[in-house]
Amino acid sequence: MNTSAPLTPALASLPMPAKLQxxxxxxxxxxxxxxxxxxxxxDWIAHQALAQRPFRSVAQLKAAMCAVLDGAGREAQLxxxxxxPELAGKAMLSQNLTAESTNEQSKAGLTNCSAEEFxxxxxxxxxxxxxxxxxxxxxxxxPRGVGLHKKEIIAAFERRLQGHPDFELQECLRNIHxxxxxxxxxxxxxxxxxxxxxxxxxxALAKHSDPGFTxxxxxxxxxxxxxxxxxxxxxxxxxxxCGFDDxxxxxxxxxxxxxxxxxxxxxxxxxxxxFDTVRNGGKYDGRLGIFVPIACVDALHxxxxxxxxxxxxxxxxxxxxxxxKATFLSAGAVTGDFKFEWLDQVDANGIAMRDAITSAxxxxxxxxxxxxxxxKYLGFxxxxxxxxxxxxxxxxxxxVVTSINASVRYTGSVLGTASHxxxxxxNRRQDAACAVAELALFMEQRALxxxxxxxxxGQLHVPSGSVNVVPGRCDFSLDMRAPSDAQRDAxxxxxxxxxxxxxxxxxxxxxxxxxxxxxxxPSDKAWQKRWENAVxxxxxxxxxxxxxxxxxxxxxxxxxxxxxxxVRGENSGISHNPLESTTSDDMQCAIDAFGHLLSQxxxxxT
Ligand code: HGY
Ligand code: MN
Ligand code: MN
Numbered sequence: 226m227n228t229s230a231p232l233t234p235a236l237a238s239l240p241m242p243a244k245l246q247x248x249x250x251x252x253x254x255x256x257x258x259x260x261x262x263x264x265x266x267x268d269w270i271a272h273q274a275l276a277q278r279p280f281r282s283v284a285q286l287k288a289a290m291c292a293v294l295d296g297a298g299r300e301a302q303l304x305x306x307x308x309x310p311e312l313a314g315k316a317m318l319s320q321n322l323t324a325e326s327t328n329e330q331s332k333a334g335l336t337n338c339s340a341e342e343f344x345x346x347x348x349x350x351x352x353x354x355x356x357x358x359x360x361x362x363x364x365x366x367x368p369r370g371v372g373l374h375k376k377e378i379i380a381a382f383e384r385r386l387q388g389h390p391d392f393e394l395q396e397c398l399r400n401i402h403x404x405x406x407x408x409x410x411x412x413x414x415x416x417x418x419x420x421x422x423x424x425x426x427x428x429a430l431a432k433h434s435d436p437g438f439t440x441x442x443x444x445x446x447x448x449x450x451x452x453x454x455x456x457x458x459x460x461x462x463x464x465x466x467c468g469f470d471d472x473x474x475x476x477x478x479x480x481x482x483x484x485x486x487x488x489x490x491x492x493x494x495x496x497x498x499x500f501d502t503v504r505n506g507g508k509y510d511g512r513l514g515i516f517v518p519i520a521c522v523d524a525l526h527x528x529x530x531x532x533x534x535x536x537x538x539x540x541x542x543x544x545x546x547x548x549x550k551a552t553f554l555s556a557g558a559v560t561g562d563f564k565f566e567w568l569d570q571v572d573a574n575g576i577a578m579r580d581a582i583t584s585a586x587x588x589x590x591x592x593x594x595x596x597x598x599x600x601k602y603l604g605f606x607x608x609x610x611x612x613x614x615x616x617x618x619x620x621x622x623x624x625v626v627t628s629i630n631a632s633v634r635y636t637g638s639v640l641g642t643a644s645h646x647x648x649x650x651x652n653r654r655q656d657a658a659c660a661v662a663e664l665a666l667f668m669e670q671r672a673l674x675x676x677x678x679x680x681x682x683g684q685l686h687v688p689s690g691s692v693n694v695v696p697g698r699c700d701f702s703l704d705m706r707a708p709s710d711a712q713r714d715a716x717x718x719x720x721x722x723x724x725x726x727x728x729x730x731x732x733x734x735x736x737x738x739x740x741x742x743x744x745x746x747p748s749d750k751a752w753q754k755r756w757e758n759a760v761x762x763x764x765x766x767x768x769x770x771x772x773x774x775x776x777x778x779x780x781x782x783x784x785x786x787x788x789x790x791x792v793r794g795e796n797s798g799i800s801h802n803p804l805e806s807t808t809s810d811d812m813q814c815a816i817d818a819f820g821h822l823l824s825q826x827x828x829x830x831t
Contacts, residue, residue, distance in 0.1 A: 244413040249279035263405045266308040270294055285764030291620035306359045306397045313346045325408055332372035333365035342375055349382045357390055364403035368808040369424050420813030423516045431508045443505040447548040449478055449585045456500050460540045467519050468526025476591035477558045478542030484522045486535040493535040495605045499544030507805020514608040515540045521819050533830035541777050548572045550740040556780035561596030604752050605781040607789045608815050612774045612800035616793035621768050622814040625756045626789035629772040629779045631713040631745035632706040637737035643697025655733050657699035658687050667723045678707040678716050710744050746779035749786030756790045759821035
């Protein structure tokens with residue numbers, strides 16, 4: 226990443242791009258001309274959006290065009306999709322692509338496919354067309370705008386060929402809007418420069434991954450492994466290079482960067498998120514909430530600016546609860562709620578947490594001193610990918626979190642009797658796996674009944690199982706969540722009661738341990754409002770939403786006011802999955818929103 230290139234001054238009140246001003250001022254005819262070629266052979270969309278002039282931002286123009294298409298109905302949407310050329314298709318071969326499509330398909334290398342690649346894409350085109358009746362649409366310039374690799378394009382093609390027609394039509398439209406976004410950047414000479422830089426920071430950090438995963442190109446960074454420590458060092462160096470005054474790694478492995486305020490006794494804004502990942506996870510979960518504030522501090526530092534408050538960014542070392550059962554352990558250390566019995570927990574290789582911490586060079590005796598004094602802080606804000614489909618479906622880059630759902634987790638084992646699969650009659654078994662399977666189906670129905678509860682058995686394992694042995698033991702996990710503590714508790718109570726009934730009926734025994742319980746964390750109203758003001762200032766419709774995922778913010782909620790900003794994910798916002806993806810344009814929106822929040826806070830304090 227070119228750290229010499231100045232990042233977009235995140236604190237300046239967002240400048241009106243000259244070409245957007247020109248669009249606002251132009252005659253209707255001239256304005257229509259300025260927006261021609263955005264939607265393939267379908268200028269009517271941009272033209273109808275012009276009724277919303279004057280636009281406060283390009284984001285507002287994009288939202289207006291999305292709204293026009295959303296309101297145009299299925300036939301018009303289908304016509305738009307069908308106005309697009311196939312990838313590496315006939316129009317490319319006969320050189321009948323529009324200039325924009327030529328640019329896009331050549332940037333993605335589609336104009337020079339190998340015979341095998343070309344053959345593969347033709348087959349996919351034909352199968353896709355046959356199944357859906359329209360061409361496959363993919364924004365081949367990709368989430369960073371520089372072009373996807375052909376193997377990524379073919380993988381996306383194969384994956385989406387399996388989709389449902391209704392979903393796939395919407396996915397084509399979302400890709401068209403992404404194509405238009407990039408074309409608009411080109412037209413308006415706009416580059417999400419800081420967004421690009423932050424996107425690249427994620428790529429650089431993702432090169433560190435735990436053994437057993439990195440060999441397969443998978444991203445897994447669990448607590449205090451060598452990859453985890455390499456990430457911590459990289460984040461620390463990033464903070465150093467972005468002008469933080471004080472950077473250190475604390476006794477539980479958090480990377481802490483402080484950028485001082487104008488006065489030595491200035492209070493601090495606390496922010497950040499986690500950098501550990503789930504197994505075979507995505508690149509942006511947690512990490513975006515570390516890099517966005519770092520980018521804003523970099524902008525302040527480059528401009529030599531100090532605010533009436535300091536900024537403390539914490540890259541939390543452990544949030545996912547993968548290596549050890551304890552979750553939010555590093556935010557717990559910061560809130561003064563580190564449970565020292567966690568130190569005796571052992572990982573899958575029998576390594577105790579205390580040994581992992583000391584062999585990483587940290588002092589156990591320092592952990593207690595990590596607790597922050599809330600009086601020294603204004604509050605906690607966290608930027609995070611949504612990890613869900615809402616913003617993606619609404620064509621919105623940002624959303625404001627109103628509350629984080631309550632959650633509770635268990636790990637357990639059902640103990641039955643291992644016996645011969647061939648000779649044990651079905652009515653004389655104590656099958657541990659069937660007991661857990663029965664619970665899973667009950668849990669699914671029970672959570673569905675609430676409508677907004679979720680219940681998951683993420684781990685289900687027959688240790689030393691054999692194909693011809695009735696499972697004598699089945700280890701499993703439970704993860705249950707709901708918008709309120711009461712609803713969570715009612716769900717958990719019903720599930721555990723059913724589990725006991727199943728075990729009694731099947732004559733098997735149960736071992737169960739609660740491993741995490743987090744209360745619902747409603748956003749602080751004042752901080753939520755600051756996020757709403759920031760999103761609105763960008764010209765983006767303000768969408769309020771709850772968080773189904775847990776975050777460090779719900780731990781910080783225990784000692785200080787907090788609120789979160791969500792960033793849209795591509796691929797329906799999928800997360801905890803290598804398909805997790807966010808565009809550099811959306812990262813730019815988050816950076817600009819964070820900068821606006823800092824400006825609001827500065828104004829309030831002067
Ligand atoms: O599980 C969660 O909600 C978070 O990703 N740890
Ligand atoms: Mn996660
Ligand atoms: Mn997360």
